[in-house]
Amino acid sequence: MSTNATHEAETRQTTIEADPNLPTIRIIRDFDAPPEKVFRAWIEPDLVVQWLGPKSTEMRIDKWDADTGGNYRYVAIQNGEEVAAFYGSFHEVRPSERLVQTFTWEGMPDGVSLETMTFEDLGNGRTRTIGLSVVENLETRDAIMASGMDVGVNEGYEKLDALLAQG
Amino acid sequence: MSEDRLSRVFAALADPTRRDIVARLAVGDATVSQLAAPYNVSIQAVSKHLKVLEDAGLVTRSQDAQRRPRHLEAEVFDMMTAWIERYRRQAEERYRRLDAVLASMDDDKSKPTINKGAAS
Numbered sequence: 266m267s268t269n270a271t272h273e274a275e276t277r278q279t280t281i282e283a284d285p286n287l288p289t290i291r292i293i294r295d296f297d298a299p300p301e302k303v304f305r306a307w308i309e310p311d312l313v314v315q316w317l318g319p320k321s322t323e324m325r326i327d328k329w330d331a332d333t334g335g336n337y338r339y340v341a342i343q344n345g346e347e348v349a350a351f352y353g354s355f356h357e358v359r360p361s362e363r364l365v366q367t368f369t370w371e372g373m374p375d376g377v378s379l380e381t382m383t384f385e386d387l388g389n390g391r392t393r394t395i396g397l398s399v400v401e402n403l404e405t406r407d408a409i410m411a412s413g414m415d416v417g418v419n420e421g422y423e424k425l426d427a428l429l430a431q432g
Numbered sequence: 433m434s435e436d437r438l439s440r441v442f443a444a445l446a447d448p449t450r451r452d453i454v455a456r457l458a459v460g461d462a463t464v465s466q467l468a469a470p471y472n473v474s475i476q477a478v479s480k481h482l483k484v485l486e487d488a489g490l491v492t493r494s495q496d497a498q499r500r501p502r503h504l505e506a507e508v509f510d511m512m513t514a515w516i517e518r519y520r521r522q523a524e525e526r527y528r529r530l531d532a533v534l535a536s537m538d539d540d541k542s543k544p545t546i547n548k549g550a551a552s
Contacts, residue, residue, distance in 0.1 A: 278524065279520055279523045279524040279527055280520070281516055281519060281520045281523065283442075283516065285442060285445045285446045285451070286446050292523050294523070294524075294527045296527075296530070296531065296534060297531070297534070298534040298537070302534060302537055303530075303534065305537070306530055306533050306534055306537070312533055312537070315529065315532075315533045316526060316527075316529035316530040316532070316533050317526065319522075319526075320525065320529075403439070403442060403443060403446065404439050404443075407438050407439040407442050408439070410438075410515070410516065410519045411438050411439075411515060
């Protein structure tokens with residue numbers, strides 16, 4: 266894959282890898298910002314709320330202690346009502362390089378995934394993020410991919426369109 | 433496609449011999465004995481693998497009653513591709529919001545924005 270900035274539109278596309286033999290999902294995406302900055306957008310709560318939640322919901326952070334050994338909890342709010350809650354721990358916060366978290370949707374309290382995010386410096390102020398999710402078994406992985414994991418995912422792309430329109 | 437069906441498809445494809453069978457059927461229909469030929473396994477073993485692929489809807493039997501050649505249902509792969517693509521688009525949508533956040537961070541690069549609780 267080219268990292269040439271003139272091809273950024275195509276190289277920025279998200280790629281997904283779901284191994285047929287392992288209960289994992291790998292999500293790879295390049296960003297036009299250096300690792301330090303991308304990392305901040307992942308761990309600073311005022312930045313996280315701006316992008317992590319699904320577009321049709323508001324994300325409210327109840328707890329956010331983004332240090333190694335810390336923990337977090339946030340809820341998704343739709344039309345003033347809590348529709349989902351998530352929590353987990355920050356297993357490792359290694360600035361600008363690596364972020365390892367556990368993740369549980371409270372609606373399925375026995376389920377937990379291990380989320381490892383790696384931030385690769387591509388040079389020229391660009392970063393490749395590689396997210397690896399490991400869940401309990403293949404059925405769970407398939408169900409997560411089939412459901413899209415997000416709340417209210419079918420509501421389309423209006424929020425994205427609006428963002429893009431703002432330029 | 434239902435989640436159950438998708439799980440069956442994924443499970444069916446988790447086995448290397450079955451992936452091999454699928455690859456061969458992608459070239460053209462084949463009978464059980466034709467499929468068994470390259471492997472060091474019995475026709476019964478290949479039949480078991482075919483049963484899993486049939487249950488997942490990936491493979492069907494043609495009408496020819498004598499030879500019963502197996503046929504690959506390519507549209508199942510199209511559905512699976514569409515399903516993974518939908519998941520990918522959701523991730524892409526989220527990351528485009530992150531693009532916008534990163535762009536907005538340009539202005540206050542030097543300003544520390546860590547904000548755990550009370551601002552001071």
